[in-house]
Amino acid sequence: MNLRTSIRTILKAYVLPLAWIFAISIPIMGLVRSIFAGVFVFAGLLVFNIFIRRKARVQKSRSRLTYTGLSFAGRFAWVFALAAAIIAPLFLNGYSLDVFTSVLFYTMLALGLNLLVGDLGLLNLGYIAFYGIGAYTYAILSAKFGIGFWGSLMLGGIAASVFSLIIAVPTLRLKGDYLAIATLGFGEIVRIVLNNWDSLTNGPNGIMNIPRPSLPWIQLSTGIGFFYLVLCFIILQVYLLYRIKRSRFGRYAVAIRENERAAEMVGINTYKIKTLYFMLSAFFGGVAGVLFASKQMFVSPDSFTFIESVYVLAMVILGGMGNIAGVMAGAFTLVVLPELLREFVLYRMLIFSLLLITMMLFKPEGLLGKRT
Amino acid sequence: MDNNAILSIDNVSIMFGGLKALDSVTIDIKKGEVLCIIGPNGAGKTTLFNCITGFLRPSSGSIVFDGSISLAGMKPHKIASYGIYRSFQNLALFTNISAVDNVMIGALKRTQFSYSIADMFFHTKKFLTRESALRQEAENLLEFMGIAGKKDHKAGELSYGERKLLELARGLITKPQLLLLDEPAAGLNPTEKTELVRAIKKIREQKINVVIIEHDMRFVSDIANWIVVLDYGKKLAEGLPDDVKKNTAVIEAYLGTH
Amino acid sequence: MRIFIQQIINGLTTGSVYALIALGYTMVYGIIELINFAHGEIYMIGAYGGLIVLTLIGTSHTSNIGIVFLAMGGGMLLSMAYGFTVEKFAYKPIRNSSRLSLLITALGASIFLQNFVMIGQGASDKNYISLNVLNATFTLYGIAITLNQILIFAVALVIMLSLDLFVNKTMTGWAMKATSQDPITAQLVGINVDTIVSLTFIIGSGLAGIAGVLVGFYYGIVNFSIGYLVGIKAFTAAVLGGIGDLRGAMVGGLLLGLLESLGAAYLSSDYKDAFAFIILIAILLIKPSGLFGKRQA
Numbered sequence: 001m002n003l004r005t006s007i008r009t010i011l012k013a014y015v016l017p018l019a020w021i022f023a024i025s026i027p028i029m030g031l032v033r034s035i036f037a038g039v040f041v042f043a044g045l046l047v048f049n050i051f052i053r054r055k056a057r058v059q060k061s062r063s064r065l066t067y068t069g070l071s072f073a074g075r076f077a078w079v080f081a082l083a084a085a086i087i088a089p090l091f092l093n094g095y096s097l098d099v100f101t102s103v104l105f106y107t108m109l110a111l112g113l114n115l116l117v118g119d120l121g122l123l124n125l126g127y128i129a130f131y132g133i134g135a136y137t138y139a140i141l142s143a144k145f146g147i148g149f150w151g152s153l154m155l156g157g158i159a160a161s162v163f164s165l166i167i168a169v170p171t172l173r174l175k176g177d178y179l180a181i182a183t184l185g186f187g188e189i190v191r192i193v194l195n196n197w198d199s200l201t202n203g204p205n206g207i208m209n210i211p212r213p214s215l216p217w218i219q220l221s222t223g224i225g226f227f228y229l230v231l232c233f234i235i236l237q238v239y240l241l242y243r244i245k246r247s248r249f250g251r252y253a254v255a256i257r258e259n260e261r262a263a264e265m266v267g268i269n270t271y272k273i274k275t276l277y278f279m280l281s282a283f284f285g286g287v288a289g290v291l292f293a294s295k296q297m298f299v300s301p302d303s304f305t306f307i308e309s310v311y312v313l314a315m316v317i318l319g320g321m322g323n324i325a326g327v328m329a330g331a332f333t334l335v336v337l338p339e340l341l342r343e344f345v346l347y348r349m350l351i352f353s354l355l356l357i358t359m360m361l362f363k364p365e366g367l368l369g370k371r372t
Numbered sequence: 373m374d375n376n377a378i379l380s381i382d383n384v385s386i387m388f389g390g391l392k393a394l395d396s397v398t399i400d401i402k403k404g405e406v407l408c409i410i411g412p413n414g415a416g417k418t419t420l421f422n423c424i425t426g427f428l429r430p431s432s433g434s435i436v437f438d439g440s441i442s443l444a445g446m447k448p449h450k451i452a453s454y455g456i457y458r459s460f461q462n463l464a465l466f467t468n469i470s471a472v473d474n475v476m477i478g479a480l481k482r483t484q485f486s487y488s489i490a491d492m493f494f495h496t497k498k499f500l501t502r503e504s505a506l507r508q509e510a511e512n513l514l515e516f517m518g519i520a521g522k523k524d525h526k527a528g529e530l531s532y533g534e535r536k537l538l539e540l541a542r543g544l545i546t547k548p549q550l551l552l553l554d555e556p557a558a559g560l561n562p563t564e565k566t567e568l569v570r571a572i573k574k575i576r577e578q579k580i581n582v583v584i585i586e587h588d589m590r591f592v593s594d595i596a597n598w599i600v601v602l603d604y605g606k607k608l609a610e611g612l613p614d615d616v617k618k619n620t621a622v623i624e625a626y627l628g629t630h
Numbered sequence: 631m632r633i634f635i636q637q638i639i640n641g642l643t644t645g646s647v648y649a650l651i652a653l654g655y656t657m658v659y660g661i662i663e664l665i666n667f668a669h670g671e672i673y674m675i676g677a678y679g680g681l682i683v684l685t686l687i688g689t690s691h692t693s694n695i696g697i698v699f700l701a702m703g704g705g706m707l708l709s710m711a712y713g714f715t716v717e718k719f720a721y722k723p724i725r726n727s728s729r730l731s732l733l734i735t736a737l738g739a740s741i742f743l744q745n746f747v748m749i750g751q752g753a754s755d756k757n758y759i760s761l762n763v764l765n766a767t768f769t770l771y772g773i774a775i776t777l778n779q780i781l782i783f784a785v786a787l788v789i790m791l792s793l794d795l796f797v798n799k800t801m802t803g804w805a806m807k808a809t810s811q812d813p814i815t816a817q818l819v820g821i822n823v824d825t826i827v828s829l830t831f832i833i834g835s836g837l838a839g840i841a842g843v844l845v846g847f848y849y850g851i852v853n854f855s856i857g858y859l860v861g862i863k864a865f866t867a868a869v870l871g872g873i874g875d876l877r878g879a880m881v882g883g884l885l886l887g888l889l890e891s892l893g894a895a896y897l898s899s900d901y902k903d904a905f906a907f908i909i910l911i912a913i914l915l916i917k918p919s920g921l922f923g924k925r926q927a
């Protein structure tokens with residue numbers, strides 16, 4: 001390559017994009033921040049050209065669906081994580097404990113959503129609605145009918161499943177993108193209804209004085225007790241999810257995700273399986289909602305906005321679609337990281353969105369992703 | 373209707389806009405025979421398969437399986453559950469998972485009640501033995517198709533010919549009564565072709581009915597008992613391989629379009 | 631009756647805005663089959679573009695209608711620049727990935743732009759300069775219509791007619807149509823698909839930018855978050871008219887504006903925002919190819 005062409009290449013690959021981003025940023029960002037934007041893009045392009053251009057797409061040859069049991073290292077990791085989750089709360093202050101409890105809520109949600117996005121490859125952009133339905137089910141049942149936490153727990157999940165059926169039955173026949181949009185619409189409708197049906201939901205003010213759960217011999221109303229309660233639910237959930245994944249249902253799902261026509265050709269009722277998964281996914285969301293309401297002792301529509309759905313989706317994507325441990329790690333990261341970076345609170349969502357975009361560019365299957 | 377027929381296609385027509393892709397096609401597929409459907413590009417061969425397997429709904433006519441089961445209007449998975457399996461002209465595999473798992477998925481429906489939900493949640497001994505038996509069965513089939521060496525490779529990493537053989541293996545594990553193969557030999561190298569012919573002959577011995585769409589006349593005369601020629605959506609001729617080869621209308625249809 | 635006609639006028643006004651934005655959704659979807667989530671934000675950026683021009687001009691010419699067009703030009707250019715950039719930097723590198731990845735990228739781009747503007751321009755509402763000329767009101771039999779509403783309607787009409795002419799009567803327009811019908815063949819006959827895609831984004835974004843400025847004048851305030859809801863509604867309009875269909879998007883926009891404003895007046899104003907979503911889901915279920923569509927989506 002001679003000098004002229006190399007200069008031209010550098011101009012085209014780096015200088016032009018940098019200058020362009022700088023220029024269009026000025027009206028919105030002002031001069032100083034635009035310089036940062038330009039530099040940022042420059043750095044991004046460097047990384048892009050180093051990693052993406054040269055990346056030969058090496059595929060892992062071995063990928064089995066068959067149950068083989070966990071490796072020793074895998075077992076160790078699980079035991080370690082569990083032990084950490086059990087011991088850590090004993091040393092945390094109230095604030096940190098709240099953060100970690102919220103990790104647990106998001107973990108439940110992300111694992112629930114993963115059933116759709118990761119296992120079936122279906123996008124649900126209104127997932128948080130099921131969380132909301134669960135939460136409000138408990139709030140309303142306890143306020144109007146005096147039904148307690150344990151009674152509401154299942155009902156919250158079931159309510160979410162029933163609502164999911166309303167949206168799933170008609171929309172699951174739609175093409176992927178349309179399904180995403182329809183679920184987005186559904187999520188918004190739920191939120192608007194919660195916001196406006198004053199007689200039932202008390203509108204934007206929400207419902208207060210939701211009771212904490214209680215058990216005769218264990219203290220659950222404290223932060224720590226509650227944390228362990230949710231932890232138990234997660235252990236149960238993870239166990240169920242793994243068993244489903246290793247069962248024929250898990251394979252049906254993989255088949256549908258990989259090739260729907262072929263799945264039908266081997267006799268799988270794809271529509272039925274998708275509906276089942278949709279309901280199960282909503283069920284987990286609903287149960288998580290009941291837990292959430294009882295932790296907050298208060299619910300309002302503000303907790304169930306579209307961006308929350310995107311947040312949960314990002315956890316699924318970040319950790320590796322379809323990979324249970326990865327999704328849990330994703331939830332952990334996306335809850336804890338913003339807490340650590342509190343000085344950057346203004347830039348939080350900006351970083352978050354860049355993360356989404358770059359993930360899709362570099363590693364669409366997630367950081368820990370192996371898709372099966 | 374012939375009682376000896378595994379599949380009776382009676383006067384089936386389908387329109388795409390103004391195009392009559394199938395025009396009153398009537399074919400009886402007799403039990404135990406290997407039937408080949410030939411015809412120039414766009415003749416409607418794949419469309420016929422799509423009608424049989426429920427991916428398309430014929431605008432008129434009837435398709436009856438095994439003397440009494442009317443297939444027209446049924447969903448593909450339902451049709452598949454009667455033991456009808458088809459391969460696709462442009463392949464339909466689960467690309468990102470291993471070859472052996474591809475085959476195993478084919479058996480899920482057939483074996484769905486071999487363990488209960490409880491077995492599945494607690495991974496009982498029954499569950500685990502069924503699992504490994506299934507896996508063994510899948511591996512045997514890969515062996516039968518001559519691609520056992522690739523069992524742990526992702527389907528997407530296999531060569532085109534290997535993928536075709538894999539799709540056939542996945543079909544065999546469903547224990548089909550009727551096997552519909554859409555151009556199985558296209559894109560295969562000579563060794564793979566021999567392997568395929570050998571496999572199909574063996575499949576026939578197992579009393580599985582086979583219908584094959586194929587262009588390659590050498591391949592066709594090697595395995596077909598009966599040939600149906602389609603052209604512009606119409607049945608142009610049918611008969612024994614040697615008779616069809618001599619049929620002038622057929623020769624014209626081929627020379628005219630190719 | 632008076633209320634009814636008044637609502638029709640209001641509905642047509644917002645409907646024109648929806649139509650302008652819906653065109654961008656429909657054009658992009660037609661060409662790369664992407665639901666461009668960031669399009670609502672492009673509209674919002676257009677509104678800010680207009681605001682920036684107005685701030686530069688200052689408050690000394692508030693009776694000059696020319697200012698309106700300057701602001702529209704500013705909004706349009708800024709939106710075009712951003713629309714073009716989003717396509718080049720975010721969508722183009724992964725155009726051949728799975729649809730899931732594309733959709734998620736679009737979602738990311740949308741959140742990015744919102745926060746980008748929030749950081750640059752602040753989170754609070756900003757005011758558009760109120761122009762005396764635009765507030766001139768004509769009253770007939772008790773029905774009021776402002777010059778601003780007339781302007782919105784007229785601008786939208788002119789733009790839509792020109793776009794229709796452009797797409798149907800020019801070579802470039804034909805190339806766009808060809809690309810959306812069959813990108814591979816289009817490439818074979820020598821159409822530069824990349825250029826066409828860029829052009830589509832630029833045009834669609836420009837229209838959204840103009841809509842943003844028009845709305846800025848109409849409501850008087852802008853905020854970094856205005857793009858989301860309007861974006862979804864415009865998308866609904868596009869689906870209503872049959873996604874991919876330009877004329878459908880125009881009609882769909884007007885129709886949605888009407889339905890919404892009549893629904894708010896006669897059914898429930900609390901649920902005004904829910905109408906669009908209900909219509910969206912209903913149309914996806916009943917006729918995903920849109921009201922006028924023939925093709926099964």
Ligand SMILES: Nc1ncnc2c1ncn2[C@@H]1O[C@H](COP(=O)(O)OP(=O)(O)OP(=O)(O)O)[C@@H](O)[C@H]1O
Nearest residue numbers: 388391393411412413414415416417418419420461
């Ligand atoms: N879903 C469809 N919609 C519209 N037209 C179709 C559809 N499927 C097939 N056709 C048309 O029907 C005709 C028959 O197509 P078909 O695929 O059955 O041909 P074929 O005999 O399998 O040809 P080939 O040898 O190329 O595989 C063709 O003209 C094709 O374009």
Ligand SMILES: [Mg+2]
Nearest residue numbers: 417418419461
């Ligand atoms: Mg064919």
